[in-house]
Amino acid sequence: MSLLSSEFAMKDLGHLNYFLGIAVTRHKGGLFLSQRKYAEEIIDRAGMSSCKPSATPVEVKPKVSSPGSPCADPTLYQSLTRALQYLTFTRPDISYAVQHVCLYMHDPKESHMAALKRVVRYVQGTIDHDLHLYPSSVSSLVSYTDADWAGCPDTRRSTSGYCVYLGDNLISKSSKRQATLSKSSAEAEYRGVANVVSESCWLRNLLLELHCPIKKATLVYYDNVSVVYLSGNPVQHQRTKHIEMDILFVR
Structure with missing residues (x-):
């Protein structure tokens, strides 16, 4: 706090209780975010x-x-x-x-x-269902992704989704229809993997800037064996070899 105060004009308003429609309740196990x-x-x-x-x-x-x-x-x-x-x-x-x-x-x-x-x-x-954030000794970043194939009955586009966990806490998630048509389930899955890898790399850089670097490789879980082969193909990663050092693909 003192370091931030030296850079910005700010005040310590105490513990967060309510922010932009989200109520924050503190308990022994962490934070409960409720809308x-x-x-x-x-x-x-x-x-x-x-x-x-x-x-x-x-x-x-x-x-x-x-x-x-x-x-x-x-x-x-x-x-x-x-x-x-x-x-x-x-x-x-x-x-x-x-x-x-x-x-x-x-x-x-x-x-x-x-x-x-x-x-x-x-x-x-499910009006009482909301989001818990827990203190965790685990500092690894783990990502999960999946996609359907041609799931939209009108455009035949696929929908891909992912979620990213920092320790036990969900910190990022997405569910979005893909912008282009995929000719196979492997292609749809690979696009989904590309999205979650991009998000994982951005989060790693953000945590690095916050002086909380992730020292372990980020695991990305998905369920398509064809994508495993694509991810391990150097030709597919020719322009993103720097990412491979920080991301591990797991089926």
Whole structure:
């Protein structure tokens, strides 16, 4: 704190309790980050305070497609979708479902609104679920990634996702539709791996600047044997050989 004060004009405001809609509760085991009040506001805005909770945030089959009747209130759809995006800061369990409904913000249909309401009903049933951060003696960075292949029924694009843990704590996650078409599941998976490797390298550099360097190689876990071979091919890494020293790929 004294070092920062010498560089910047700042004050010590004590322990963090509330920041940008996120309540912070300290306990012996670490920190509890909660957006319960914000989640309740979303449910109330949707007019679903007395709705029946859903056990899951998204249907496994069939996937939502674009055809259908237009949404009766697209403005409400867009407002709720943006609100749910911010809720994912402490609710990584809804990240995939939220990114899915975000894809149709420009022209929502009734089927998309039904999918969005399912997310809201899931939030209603899991209103106490939030994010814990624990003190950990483990200082390693571990990443996990996966991707489907041509999962979008409209564009046939794949969706890739990843999460990055520092010790026992989730510090970064993403669920996003890929920008281009993949000709195979291996290609879709490889794009997902490239994304999480980029994020892992950025986090390593950030921690280095914060004087908390990661001394061990970062493990990246994924489940496609073809990608293992691609990752071990020097031709694929000709321009990023410096990354290979800090990243290990594990199937």
